[in-house]
Amino acid sequence: QVQLQESGPGLVKPSQTLSLTCTVSGGSISSGGYYWGWIRQHPGKGLEWIGNIYYSGSTYYNPSLKSRISISIDTSKNQFSLRLSSVTAADTAVYFCARDRRDTFGAVVPFDSWGQGTLVTVSS
Amino acid sequence: QTVVTQEPSLTVSPGGTVTLTCASSSGAVTSAYYPSWFQQKPGQAPRAVIYSTSNKHSWTPARFSGSLLGGKAALTLSAVQPEDEADYYCLLYYGGTRVFGGGTKLTVL
Numbered sequence: 001q002v003q004l005q006e007s008g009p010g011l012v013k014p015s016q017t018l019s020l021t022c023t024v025s026g027g028s029i030s031s032g033g034y035y036w037g038w039i040r041q042h043p044g045k046g047l048e049w050i051g052n053i054y055y056s057g058s059t060y061y062n063p064s065l066k067s068r069i070s071i072s073i074d075t076s077k078n079q080f081s082l083r084l085s086s087v088t089a090a091d092t093a094v095y096f097c098a099r100d101r102r103d104t105f106g107a108v109v110p111f112d113s114w115g116q117g118t119l120v121t122v123s124s
Numbered sequence: 125q126t127v128v129t130q131e132p133s134l135t136v137s138p139g140g141t142v143t144l145t146c147a148s149s150s151g152a153v154t155s156a157y158y159p160s161w162f163q164q165k166p167g168q169a170p171r172a173v174i175y176s177t178s179n180k181h182s183w184t185p186a187r188f189s190g191s192l193l194g195g196k197a198a199l200t201l202s203a204v205q206p207e208d209e210a211d212y213y214c215l216l217y218y219g220g221t222r223v224f225g226g227g228t229k230l231t232v233l
Contacts, residue, residue, distance in 0.1 A: 039170075039224075046227040047162070047170065047213050052220075060220040063125055096169055107176035108158040108217050114169040 002027040004097050004115035012091075012122050018084040022097030022115060023077075030055040030075040035100035037111060038071060038082045040093040048093075052100055053080055087122045094119050126150050128216050130225040135233055136204050144228045145196040146214030152195035158217040159197035161190060164227075165210045174199060206232050 008020035022036065029036065038050040051061040053071045061069055065084070073080040084091060095118055098111040127149040136142035146159060153159055161174040172181055174190035177197065187202045197216070201208055209232040214225040 046211075047164075047215075047224040049215070049222040049224055052222075060222075062221065103176070103179075107179065108160075109175045109179075110158070110160050110172070110215055110217065110222060111162070111170070112172045112175070112181060114171070117169050 002099060002113050004099065004113060006095060006097050006115045006118040008118060008120070010119060010121060012087055012120060013124050014088055014122055015086055018082070018087050018091060018120055018122070020082045020095055020097075020118065020120070021079050022081070023079050024099075025078070028075075029073065029078045029080065033102050035060075036073065036080045037098050037100050039096045039098060039111070041096070041117070042090075042093045050082065050084075050095075089122050092120065092122045126216075126218060126223050128214060128223045128225040130212075130214060130228045132226070133229040133231065135231045136201070138204060138206055138232055140204050141200065141202045142204060142230065143193070144199045144201075144212055144214075144230070145193065146198070146216070146225050147196045148216055148223075150218075153192060153197045153216065155192065157197070159190065159192075160215045160217075161188075161197075161199045162213045162215065163208075163210045164213065170213065201230075204232055208232055 003025045012018045035052040037052040053059045068085045070083045097115045099113040129147045162170040164170040173184045178190040213227045
């Protein structure tokens with residue numbers, strides 16, 4: 001059973017860069033067929049997809065955030081990371097990491113495993 | 125950017141049936157969008173319940189079913205239980221990028 005755990009600072013100053021890491025256990029991050037994603041949830045609001053990365057390093061990003069985000073992967077540590085630059089109070093949210101895969105028939109199976117989420121507050 | 129729309133809130137009686145829908149601003153939702161559904165209870169991470177329109181995860185209760193209905197993706201809950209009270213989000217796949225719906229708050233009353 002794969003498990004995901006987010007880690008990183010809970011408080012980031014405006015204009016700085018938010019950096020979070022997701023550590024995957026119970027499975028290899030470089031197993032073929034899996035994408036790894038970031039999702040966030042503003043307080044009291046809905047879910048927002050941030051982006052996904054494949055073990056090879058190929059990425060998909062939310063167009064509305066694309067200019068500020070970077071997702072990377074470290075297969076040696078079984079981790080993937082999110083960097084969000086030039087943050088403002090509007091980036092205050094709970095950030096989740098999750099696993100994305102294809103089933104045996106090639107169907108997309110998005111986010112079948114999630115981390116517990118970590119609250120990041122942007123404030124001076 | 126594409127907007128995915130869900131009913132903001134729905135209420136259902138215990139034992140009843142309710143259908144939640146998911147529409148795309150880019151047109152009719154088809155199986156090519158691999159519609160999926162997530163349940164989220166307060167203070168918890170979301171949990172996937174349906175993927176690729178109608179496929180259930182191993183943990184998905186049998187009373188949950190997914191379909192396409194009138195150009196939208198749909199999640200139907202039958203014989204609703206009190207524990208089904210939660211927020212429900214759909215997710216549509218646009219060739220690599222994904223968009224969540226705004227969510228439906230389901231009240232069991």
